[in-house]
Amino acid sequence: MTLIRTLLAAVATSLGLVGAAASQPVKVGVIFPLSGGAGPQGQMLVKSIQTMAALINESGGVLGRPITIESRDDESTPAVGVSRANELISAGVSVIIEGWNSPVTLAMQPVISRAGVLDITAISKADPILSGEGNPLAVRLNSSNSQDGAVIASYIANRAKAKRVAFLTQNDAYGNGAQASIEAELKKLNHAYEKVSEEKFPFTQADFRIAITNVRAANPDVVVAINASEGLGMPALIRQARQARLPGQLIAAVGTMAPSVISVAGEAANGVVGADIYFPDVEPFASNPVNKRFVAKMQEMQKHTPDKFMALGAAALQVWAMAANELKTLDREAIAKRIRGGSFKNTILGDMSFGPNGQLASRHYVFTIQGQKMVVESK
Numbered sequence: 001m002t003l004i005r006t007l008l009a010a011v012a013t014s015l016g017l018v019g020a021a022a023s024q025p026v027k028v029g030v031i032f033p034l035s036g037g038a039g040p041q042g043q044m045l046v047k048s049i050q051t052m053a054a055l056i057n058e059s060g061g062v063l064g065r066p067i068t069i070e071s072r073d074d075e076s077t078p079a080v081g082v083s084r085a086n087e088l089i090s091a092g093v094s095v096i097i098e099g100w101n102s103p104v105t106l107a108m109q110p111v112i113s114r115a116g117v118l119d120i121t122a123i124s125k126a127d128p129i130l131s132g133e134g135n136p137l138a139v140r141l142n143s144s145n146s147q148d149g150a151v152i153a154s155y156i157a158n159r160a161k162a163k164r165v166a167f168l169t170q171n172d173a174y175g176n177g178a179q180a181s182i183e184a185e186l187k188k189l190n191h192a193y194e195k196v197s198e199e200k201f202p203f204t205q206a207d208f209r210i211a212i213t214n215v216r217a218a219n220p221d222v223v224v225a226i227n228a229s230e231g232l233g234m235p236a237l238i239r240q241a242r243q244a245r246l247p248g249q250l251i252a253a254v255g256t257m258a259p260s261v262i263s264v265a266g267e268a269a270n271g272v273v274g275a276d277i278y279f280p281d282v283e284p285f286a287s288n289p290v291n292k293r294f295v296a297k298m299q300e301m302q303k304h305t306p307d308k309f310m311a312l313g314a315a316a317l318q319v320w321a322m323a324a325n326e327l328k329t330l331d332r333e334a335i336a337k338r339i340r341g342g343s344f345k346n347t348i349l350g351d352m353s354f355g356p357n358g359q360l361a362s363r364h365y366v367f368t369i370q371g372q373k374m375v376v377e378s379k
Protein backbone atom coordinates (compact mmCIF):
# COMPACT_ATOMS: atom_id res chain seq x y z
CA MET A 1 0.00 0.00 0.00
CA THR A 2 2.85 2.35 0.82
CA LEU A 3 4.35 1.73 -2.63
CA ILE A 4 1.01 2.38 -4.33
CA ARG A 5 0.52 5.61 -2.39
CA THR A 6 4.04 6.69 -3.34
CA LEU A 7 3.39 5.95 -7.03
CA LEU A 8 0.06 7.79 -6.97
CA ALA A 9 1.70 10.79 -5.32
CA ALA A 10 4.43 10.80 -7.97
CA VAL A 11 1.85 10.67 -10.76
CA ALA A 12 -0.14 13.49 -9.18
CA THR A 13 3.00 15.59 -8.84
CA SER A 14 3.93 14.88 -12.45
CA LEU A 15 0.48 15.83 -13.68
CA GLY A 16 0.62 18.97 -11.61
CA LEU A 17 3.91 19.95 -13.20
CA VAL A 18 2.53 19.27 -16.68
CA GLY A 19 -0.55 21.34 -15.91
CA ALA A 20 1.56 24.18 -14.57
CA ALA A 21 3.75 24.12 -17.68
CA ALA A 22 0.69 24.10 -19.93
CA SER A 23 -0.65 27.21 -18.23
CA GLN A 24 2.64 29.12 -18.43
CA PRO A 25 2.51 32.12 -20.81
CA VAL A 26 4.08 31.89 -24.25
CA LYS A 27 6.74 34.59 -24.47
CA VAL A 28 6.91 36.63 -27.67
CA GLY A 29 9.96 38.84 -28.18
CA VAL A 30 9.64 42.20 -29.94
CA ILE A 31 12.59 44.36 -31.06
CA PHE A 32 12.09 47.81 -32.56
CA PRO A 33 13.58 51.27 -32.04
CA LEU A 34 11.83 52.73 -29.00
CA SER A 35 13.98 55.86 -28.80
CA GLY A 36 15.49 58.33 -31.27
CA GLY A 37 13.96 59.42 -34.57
CA ALA A 38 12.02 56.19 -35.14
CA GLY A 39 11.12 55.80 -31.46
CA PRO A 40 7.50 56.99 -31.68
CA GLN A 41 6.76 54.55 -34.51
CA GLY A 42 8.51 51.69 -32.70
CA GLN A 43 6.54 52.36 -29.54
CA MET A 44 3.25 52.23 -31.44
CA LEU A 45 4.36 49.02 -33.15
CA VAL A 46 4.86 47.40 -29.75
CA LYS A 47 1.44 48.64 -28.64
CA SER A 48 -0.20 47.21 -31.76
CA ILE A 49 1.40 43.81 -31.09
CA GLN A 50 0.23 43.99 -27.47
CA THR A 51 -3.26 44.75 -28.76
CA MET A 52 -3.20 41.72 -31.06
CA ALA A 53 -1.94 39.60 -28.16
CA ALA A 54 -4.99 40.72 -26.15
CA LEU A 55 -7.30 39.69 -29.00
CA ILE A 56 -5.59 36.31 -29.33
CA ASN A 57 -5.74 35.75 -25.58
CA GLU A 58 -9.46 36.55 -25.59
CA SER A 59 -9.87 33.70 -28.09
CA GLY A 60 -7.89 31.15 -26.06
CA GLY A 61 -4.29 32.17 -26.64
CA VAL A 62 -1.73 29.90 -28.30
CA LEU A 63 -2.05 26.18 -27.52
CA GLY A 64 -4.37 27.19 -24.71
CA ARG A 65 -1.72 29.44 -23.14
CA PRO A 66 -1.76 33.24 -22.89
CA ILE A 67 0.75 35.31 -24.85
CA THR A 68 3.00 37.83 -23.10
CA ILE A 69 5.07 40.42 -24.97
CA GLU A 70 8.72 41.08 -24.08
CA SER A 71 9.87 44.26 -25.86
CA ARG A 72 13.35 45.70 -26.37
CA ASP A 73 14.79 48.93 -27.84
CA ASP A 74 17.34 48.36 -30.64
CA GLU A 75 18.14 52.12 -30.72
CA SER A 76 18.32 51.85 -34.55
CA THR A 77 21.83 50.43 -34.06
CA PRO A 78 22.91 46.97 -35.34
CA ALA A 79 25.15 46.14 -32.36
CA VAL A 80 22.43 47.10 -29.91
CA GLY A 81 19.90 45.01 -31.85
CA VAL A 82 22.15 41.96 -31.57
CA SER A 83 22.51 42.51 -27.82
CA ARG A 84 18.73 42.84 -27.39
CA ALA A 85 18.16 39.70 -29.45
CA ASN A 86 20.49 37.76 -27.16
CA GLU A 87 18.57 39.07 -24.14
CA LEU A 88 15.28 37.77 -25.54
CA ILE A 89 16.80 34.44 -26.52
CA SER A 90 18.03 34.04 -22.93
CA ALA A 91 14.54 34.95 -21.70
CA GLY A 92 13.13 31.93 -23.54
CA VAL A 93 10.93 33.58 -26.17
CA SER A 94 9.26 31.34 -28.76
CA VAL A 95 9.43 33.88 -31.59
CA ILE A 96 10.97 37.29 -32.20
CA ILE A 97 9.12 39.91 -34.25
CA GLU A 98 11.56 42.61 -35.30
CA GLY A 99 12.75 45.06 -37.86
CA TRP A 100 12.38 48.75 -38.56
CA ASN A 101 15.88 49.39 -39.93
CA SER A 102 17.28 46.95 -42.48
CA PRO A 103 20.89 47.11 -41.17
CA VAL A 104 19.64 46.15 -37.69
CA THR A 105 17.58 43.27 -39.05
CA LEU A 106 20.47 41.96 -41.14
CA ALA A 107 22.74 42.02 -38.06
CA MET A 108 20.20 40.21 -35.85
CA GLN A 109 19.11 37.52 -38.30
CA PRO A 110 22.04 35.08 -37.98
CA VAL A 111 22.09 35.43 -34.17
CA ILE A 112 18.40 34.60 -33.83
CA SER A 113 18.61 31.82 -36.40
CA ARG A 114 21.57 30.11 -34.71
CA ALA A 115 19.65 30.16 -31.42
CA GLY A 116 16.82 28.16 -33.01
CA VAL A 117 14.23 30.92 -32.46
CA LEU A 118 11.75 31.84 -35.20
CA ASP A 119 12.46 35.34 -36.56
CA ILE A 120 9.69 37.30 -38.29
CA THR A 121 10.58 40.65 -39.89
CA ALA A 122 7.68 43.08 -39.76
CA ILE A 123 8.97 46.24 -41.48
CA SER A 124 12.61 46.22 -42.70
CA LYS A 125 12.65 46.20 -46.51
CA ALA A 126 16.14 45.36 -47.82
CA ASP A 127 16.01 42.49 -50.31
CA PRO A 128 18.96 40.56 -48.72
CA ILE A 129 16.75 39.89 -45.67
CA LEU A 130 15.11 37.11 -47.67
CA SER A 131 18.28 35.86 -49.33
CA GLY A 132 18.56 32.96 -46.88
CA GLU A 133 22.10 33.87 -45.87
CA GLY A 134 21.29 35.28 -42.44
CA ASN A 135 18.14 33.27 -41.86
CA PRO A 136 17.15 30.30 -44.07
CA LEU A 137 13.62 30.41 -42.59
CA ALA A 138 13.04 34.16 -43.02
CA VAL A 139 9.52 35.60 -43.07
CA ARG A 140 8.64 39.22 -43.88
CA LEU A 141 5.31 41.02 -43.93
CA ASN A 142 6.20 44.45 -45.28
CA SER A 143 6.51 44.82 -49.03
CA SER A 144 10.04 44.46 -50.40
CA ASN A 145 12.16 47.09 -52.09
CA SER A 146 11.64 45.20 -55.35
CA GLN A 147 7.84 45.29 -55.05
CA ASP A 148 7.88 48.95 -54.06
CA GLY A 149 10.29 49.91 -56.84
CA ALA A 150 7.86 48.70 -59.49
CA VAL A 151 5.06 50.89 -58.08
CA ILE A 152 7.14 54.08 -57.92
CA ALA A 153 8.76 53.45 -61.32
CA SER A 154 5.33 52.98 -62.90
CA TYR A 155 4.19 56.32 -61.47
CA ILE A 156 7.32 58.11 -62.73
CA ALA A 157 7.08 56.62 -66.22
CA ASN A 158 3.35 56.34 -66.85
CA ARG A 159 1.74 59.03 -64.70
CA ALA A 160 4.35 61.78 -64.26
CA LYS A 161 6.07 60.92 -67.57
CA ALA A 162 9.16 62.41 -65.99
CA LYS A 163 12.38 62.77 -67.95
CA ARG A 164 14.48 64.42 -65.24
CA VAL A 165 14.57 62.40 -62.00
CA ALA A 166 16.31 63.26 -58.72
CA PHE A 167 16.79 61.17 -55.60
CA LEU A 168 17.10 62.14 -51.92
CA THR A 169 18.17 58.80 -50.47
CA GLN A 170 18.93 57.39 -47.03
CA ASN A 171 22.43 55.96 -47.29
CA ASP A 172 22.02 52.42 -45.96
CA ALA A 173 20.82 48.97 -47.03
CA TYR A 174 17.20 50.10 -47.12
CA GLY A 175 17.62 53.43 -48.90
CA ASN A 176 20.19 52.34 -51.46
CA GLY A 177 18.21 49.17 -52.15
CA ALA A 178 15.01 51.16 -52.64
CA GLN A 179 16.65 53.52 -55.12
CA ALA A 180 18.33 50.67 -57.00
CA SER A 181 14.96 48.90 -57.30
CA ILE A 182 13.24 52.01 -58.70
CA GLU A 183 16.00 52.51 -61.25
CA ALA A 184 15.96 48.82 -62.21
CA GLU A 185 12.19 48.94 -62.74
CA LEU A 186 12.47 52.11 -64.84
CA LYS A 187 14.93 50.23 -67.03
CA LYS A 188 12.50 47.29 -67.33
CA LEU A 189 9.83 49.76 -68.48
CA ASN A 190 12.25 51.08 -71.13
CA HIS A 191 11.60 54.55 -69.78
CA ALA A 192 14.12 57.08 -71.05
CA TYR A 193 15.13 59.46 -68.27
CA GLU A 194 18.12 61.31 -66.86
CA LYS A 195 19.16 61.06 -63.22
CA VAL A 196 19.88 64.74 -62.75
CA SER A 197 20.73 64.65 -59.03
CA GLU A 198 21.40 62.12 -56.28
CA GLU A 199 21.90 63.16 -52.66
CA LYS A 200 22.68 60.64 -49.89
CA PHE A 201 22.28 61.13 -46.13
CA PRO A 202 22.44 59.07 -42.90
CA PHE A 203 19.31 57.82 -41.14
CA THR A 204 19.80 60.31 -38.29
CA GLN A 205 20.01 63.44 -40.47
CA ALA A 206 17.39 66.15 -40.05
CA ASP A 207 18.93 69.10 -41.95
CA PHE A 208 18.60 68.60 -45.71
CA ARG A 209 19.01 72.20 -46.85
CA ILE A 210 22.31 71.69 -48.70
CA ALA A 211 21.08 68.50 -50.37
CA ILE A 212 17.81 70.19 -51.39
CA THR A 213 19.70 73.19 -52.79
CA ASN A 214 21.73 70.84 -54.97
CA VAL A 215 18.62 69.03 -56.18
CA ARG A 216 16.83 72.32 -56.85
CA ALA A 217 19.67 73.46 -59.09
CA ALA A 218 19.18 70.35 -61.24
CA ASN A 219 15.58 71.35 -62.06
CA PRO A 220 14.03 67.86 -61.81
CA ASP A 221 10.58 66.80 -63.03
CA VAL A 222 10.21 64.50 -60.01
CA VAL A 223 12.11 64.08 -56.74
CA VAL A 224 11.97 60.70 -55.01
CA ALA A 225 12.44 60.98 -51.24
CA ILE A 226 13.60 57.77 -49.53
CA ASN A 227 13.71 58.37 -45.78
CA ALA A 228 12.57 55.89 -43.11
CA SER A 229 13.01 58.30 -40.17
CA GLU A 230 9.34 59.07 -39.87
CA GLY A 231 9.54 60.78 -36.50
CA LEU A 232 12.22 63.26 -37.56
CA GLY A 233 13.93 62.97 -40.94
CA MET A 234 11.02 62.62 -43.39
CA PRO A 235 8.88 65.43 -41.94
CA ALA A 236 11.94 67.72 -41.89
CA LEU A 237 12.79 66.83 -45.49
CA ILE A 238 9.25 67.63 -46.65
CA ARG A 239 9.11 70.95 -44.80
CA GLN A 240 12.53 72.03 -46.04
CA ALA A 241 11.68 71.02 -49.62
CA ARG A 242 8.56 73.21 -49.53
CA GLN A 243 10.45 76.11 -47.97
CA ALA A 244 13.04 75.89 -50.75
CA ARG A 245 10.29 75.71 -53.41
CA LEU A 246 11.79 72.51 -54.73
CA PRO A 247 10.63 72.07 -58.34
CA GLY A 248 8.93 68.96 -59.65
CA GLN A 249 6.62 66.43 -58.05
CA LEU A 250 7.79 65.17 -54.65
CA ILE A 251 7.27 61.39 -54.47
CA ALA A 252 7.70 59.56 -51.16
CA ALA A 253 9.06 56.03 -51.24
CA VAL A 254 6.46 53.37 -50.42
CA GLY A 255 5.59 53.29 -46.74
CA THR A 256 7.37 56.49 -45.71
CA MET A 257 4.28 58.74 -45.54
CA ALA A 258 2.64 57.46 -42.38
CA PRO A 259 -0.03 59.61 -40.68
CA SER A 260 2.60 60.62 -38.12
CA VAL A 261 4.75 62.13 -40.90
CA ILE A 262 1.82 64.11 -42.24
CA SER A 263 0.96 65.34 -38.74
CA VAL A 264 4.50 66.65 -38.13
CA ALA A 265 5.05 68.00 -41.66
CA GLY A 266 1.72 69.82 -41.58
CA GLU A 267 0.56 71.72 -44.68
CA ALA A 268 3.93 71.11 -46.33
CA ALA A 269 2.85 67.50 -46.88
CA ASN A 270 0.01 68.52 -49.20
CA GLY A 271 0.67 67.45 -52.77
CA VAL A 272 3.15 64.69 -51.90
CA VAL A 273 2.49 61.46 -53.79
CA GLY A 274 3.07 58.10 -52.12
CA ALA A 275 1.90 54.49 -52.06
CA ASP A 276 1.23 51.89 -49.40
CA ILE A 277 -0.35 48.51 -48.73
CA TYR A 278 -2.76 49.14 -45.82
CA PHE A 279 -5.23 51.83 -44.79
CA PRO A 280 -7.61 51.14 -41.89
CA ASP A 281 -10.56 52.98 -43.40
CA VAL A 282 -10.18 52.20 -47.12
CA GLU A 283 -11.54 49.13 -48.92
CA PRO A 284 -10.94 46.25 -48.83
CA PHE A 285 -9.83 46.83 -45.22
CA ALA A 286 -12.71 49.03 -44.02
CA SER A 287 -15.31 46.25 -44.34
CA ASN A 288 -13.04 43.40 -43.16
CA PRO A 289 -14.57 42.28 -39.83
CA VAL A 290 -11.21 41.05 -38.48
CA ASN A 291 -9.58 44.39 -39.27
CA LYS A 292 -12.56 46.29 -37.81
CA ARG A 293 -12.18 44.34 -34.56
CA PHE A 294 -8.44 45.12 -34.47
CA VAL A 295 -9.00 48.84 -35.17
CA ALA A 296 -11.64 49.00 -32.45
CA LYS A 297 -9.35 47.23 -29.96
CA MET A 298 -6.49 49.62 -30.81
CA GLN A 299 -8.76 52.57 -30.17
CA GLU A 300 -9.96 51.01 -26.91
CA MET A 301 -6.56 49.99 -25.53
CA GLN A 302 -4.19 52.52 -27.10
CA LYS A 303 -6.50 55.42 -28.06
CA HIS A 304 -4.97 55.24 -31.52
CA THR A 305 -6.03 54.26 -35.04
CA PRO A 306 -3.47 51.86 -36.54
CA ASP A 307 -1.37 52.74 -39.56
CA LYS A 308 0.30 50.30 -41.96
CA PHE A 309 3.24 49.62 -39.67
CA MET A 310 1.06 48.83 -36.68
CA ALA A 311 -1.09 46.54 -38.82
CA LEU A 312 1.98 44.67 -40.09
CA GLY A 313 3.34 44.18 -36.58
CA ALA A 314 -0.02 42.90 -35.37
CA ALA A 315 -0.44 40.68 -38.44
CA ALA A 316 2.99 39.13 -37.82
CA LEU A 317 1.83 37.95 -34.40
CA GLN A 318 -1.57 36.91 -35.73
CA VAL A 319 -0.15 34.72 -38.52
CA TRP A 320 2.38 33.10 -36.17
CA ALA A 321 -0.38 32.31 -33.65
CA MET A 322 -2.66 30.93 -36.37
CA ALA A 323 0.11 28.61 -37.61
CA ALA A 324 1.03 27.48 -34.08
CA ASN A 325 -2.58 26.69 -33.19
CA GLU A 326 -3.21 24.90 -36.48
CA LEU A 327 -0.08 22.75 -36.13
CA LYS A 328 -0.44 22.43 -32.35
CA THR A 329 3.24 23.20 -31.85
CA LEU A 330 5.66 26.05 -31.16
CA ASP A 331 8.38 24.39 -33.23
CA ARG A 332 10.24 27.04 -35.20
CA GLU A 333 10.86 25.01 -38.35
CA ALA A 334 7.32 23.63 -38.58
CA ILE A 335 5.75 27.09 -38.20
CA ALA A 336 8.17 28.69 -40.67
CA LYS A 337 7.39 26.01 -43.27
CA ARG A 338 3.65 26.56 -42.75
CA ILE A 339 4.02 30.31 -43.32
CA ARG A 340 6.54 30.25 -46.20
CA GLY A 341 4.56 29.47 -49.36
CA GLY A 342 1.35 29.28 -47.33
CA SER A 343 -1.92 31.20 -47.15
CA PHE A 344 -4.05 32.41 -44.26
CA LYS A 345 -7.68 33.53 -44.32
CA ASN A 346 -9.48 35.99 -42.07
CA THR A 347 -6.54 38.13 -40.94
CA ILE A 348 -6.51 41.88 -40.35
CA LEU A 349 -5.01 42.22 -43.85
CA GLY A 350 -7.64 39.95 -45.37
CA ASP A 351 -6.48 36.76 -47.06
CA MET A 352 -2.67 36.61 -46.86
CA SER A 353 -0.33 34.59 -49.09
CA PHE A 354 3.42 34.20 -48.69
CA GLY A 355 5.94 33.31 -51.35
CA PRO A 356 8.29 30.33 -50.92
CA ASN A 357 10.98 32.78 -49.75
CA GLY A 358 8.76 34.08 -46.92
CA GLN A 359 7.70 37.35 -48.56
CA LEU A 360 4.09 38.41 -48.10
CA ALA A 361 2.36 39.18 -51.40
CA SER A 362 1.16 42.79 -51.28
CA ARG A 363 -1.21 45.01 -53.22
CA HIS A 364 -0.19 48.67 -53.43
CA TYR A 365 -2.46 51.72 -53.40
CA VAL A 366 -1.25 55.10 -54.73
CA PHE A 367 -2.35 58.22 -52.86
CA THR A 368 -1.86 62.00 -52.80
CA ILE A 369 -1.83 64.12 -49.65
CA GLN A 370 -4.71 66.59 -49.79
CA GLY A 371 -5.79 68.68 -46.82
CA GLN A 372 -3.22 66.75 -44.76
CA LYS A 373 -5.03 63.47 -45.46
CA MET A 374 -4.23 60.51 -47.70
CA VAL A 375 -6.57 60.43 -50.68
CA VAL A 376 -6.29 56.95 -52.16
CA GLU A 377 -6.81 56.46 -55.87
CA SER A 378 -9.55 54.02 -56.79
CA LYS A 379 -8.49 50.90 -58.66
